[in-house]
Amino acid sequence: MPHEEDLVSFAAEEPAPQARQTSPSWKLLIVDDDEEVHEATRFALHDALIADRPLRLLHAYSAQQAAALIAADPDIAVILLDVVMESHDAGLKLVRHIREDLRLADVRIILRTGQPGYAPELKVIRDYDINDYKTKAELTHTRLMTTLISAIRSYEQLHAISESRRGLELIVTAAAGLMELPAMSAFAEGVLLQIASLLKLPAEGIVCAQKGSPIDDAASPEALHVVAAAGQLATYIGQPLDQLAEPEIVSAIHDCMVRKTHAFDPRYTVLYLHDRKHEAAVFVRSDKTLAPTDRQLVEVFAANVSSCFGNVKLVERLNFIAYHDPLTRLSNRAGFLAELQAAGTSGATDQIVCLLDIERFTDINNSLGHEVGDQLLLAISRRLAEACKGCRLAHVDADTFGLVGPRSQLAPERLLELLSVPFAAGEQQLQIDAQFGFCRILGSEPGETLYKRADMALTHARLSPQTRYMHFTPKIEKRTHWRLDVIRNLRRDFLAGRLAVWYQPQISLQDDQVVGLESLLRWPDTSGFVHPPAVFIPLAEDSGLIADLGAWVLDQACATFQWLQQAGRSPRRLAVNVSMPQLRAPDFPQSVKRTLAKQAMPASALELEVTESILVGEPVVVLRNLHALRSHGVLIA
The missing domain is CATH 3.20.20.450 (EAL domain)
Incomplete structure (x- = not known):
């Protein structure tokens, strides 16, 4: 027993976590049903270094236990595997499971048997995908070390090739997927996820910043803003980078943007993304310097992402034009329909749709000029946005605004009072009249249906000179159908x-x-x-x-x-x-x-x-x- 306790103590003195962080270990799995084999191997490999890296020994006492351990921890470099355990061919069955079921081609498998008669060397080498065959009697300390050095070198080379292939496949797939993202925020989020997957790092502590604000066109085009972040840093999305409560991240990104090149540090990596008109940087926190293979993959990834960068910005701009009014920068009719679709399918029954029509707006344009008309529209949009903060606001037509939000904020009396105060448009103080069409959201209505109902109510309000607003009812819809029939027949x-x-x-x-x-x-x-x-x-x-x-x-x-x-x-x-x-x-x-x-x-x-x-x-x-x-x-x- 004292000897066994010494062995347990011996195992506890393997490289400390700090050493593993600075110098990652090679994982070596010993699979044998004989405890003495484990103890002897542990003793022989204590403090061993291969390619300047320590060994981390994992132990399994049956093929079944080994299969579970490998499935949970596939980054094993070498397996020292016995043949005869719970059955005379348990080790050979485990080899097939590793290669065919788990599809682990890089791990080096060294068959180590004390009963060669159960597994003749030539037959095993020929029929099973193993990398070496040794009897326990011939595996001295020196032979064991030389065998492991050769196996680990082979594993290192194969693993680098596999990682390169995996990384390149991921880069090709990622580039195609990122190109389909319509907005810069979604693109930046996709970059974060892909770079985390590429480097096998958690997404926590990854930040993407770009020049210019993603939400405020009036912001300085040179100021850096966070467009995507993971974990606790996600609350800073849309904010200036300098507000980030991580000085190391802020400093590293600023330095990368100034030098206009990638930065590789033992504590982090910063990728510099750019095209002719746009610049961004991705900060990735890590606890080690990237291996040469990973660094090459990161550089290839950055080059591919940079080629997508300008296209995504262009698509984002086109999407903005398609769904926003260029004057007020509010949603246009298409954007408002999308918002109505979301509101209708949400099942929120306390919401109401409102269409607001400015009376005789064309007269203002013709008599005072289009510039005054534009200033009036801007003044109206600002007042509505300020007074209806819980609502979504859109400019759906030349003289029509759309709103969707709580009924309490869009009460007709409240809106009439809101518009009763004259609007400043240039040097003019303009008093306007408006008519309204309302439609309640009952739940699960398509956005187009909600818009049509509000428009029907607005049309009937227009046709009634003494009426300022109307709420949609089935009777209005019936009368609308009658009107359309009369017009069609006429x-x-x-x-x-x-x-x-x-x-x-x-x-x-x-x-x-x-x-x-x-x-x-x-x-x-x-x-x-x-x-x-x-x-x-x-x-x-x-x-x-x-x-x-x-x-x-x-x-x-x-x-x-x-x-x-x-x-x-x-x-x-x-x-x-x-x-x-x-x-x-x-x-x-x-x-x-x-x-x-x-x-x-x-x-x-x-x-x-x-x-x-x-x-x-x-x-x-x-x-x-x-x-x-x-x-x-x-x-x-």
């Missing part, structure tokens, strides 16, 4: 020539003579029913069809005047109603002049009827067109 019948112009005579009370005709657009359908103008005219205006209808009515009326004139019964004037979309068109006067010339009708015989409400929208354009028509001789009523 367009179909117009193209099919089924619409008609009726004329209402204007009679002089003095002599009962017809002094004028008023042109009236009518829509009789195939059943003889005449659709009320009060119904289909507003729908035509809302759908944009009114401009084509108005031009057709004017042409038909002028043609009728020419026919009456040829018959000697032409009235003194012919009145035609004009819609707001027609008068807002810059080329409307020229269109009227062309129609008059085509039908040979004098301008003085045409009377265009407008309403006072027409002057409300875009008065500058409307008044200019009316003046041009009056100057041509057209009567305005």
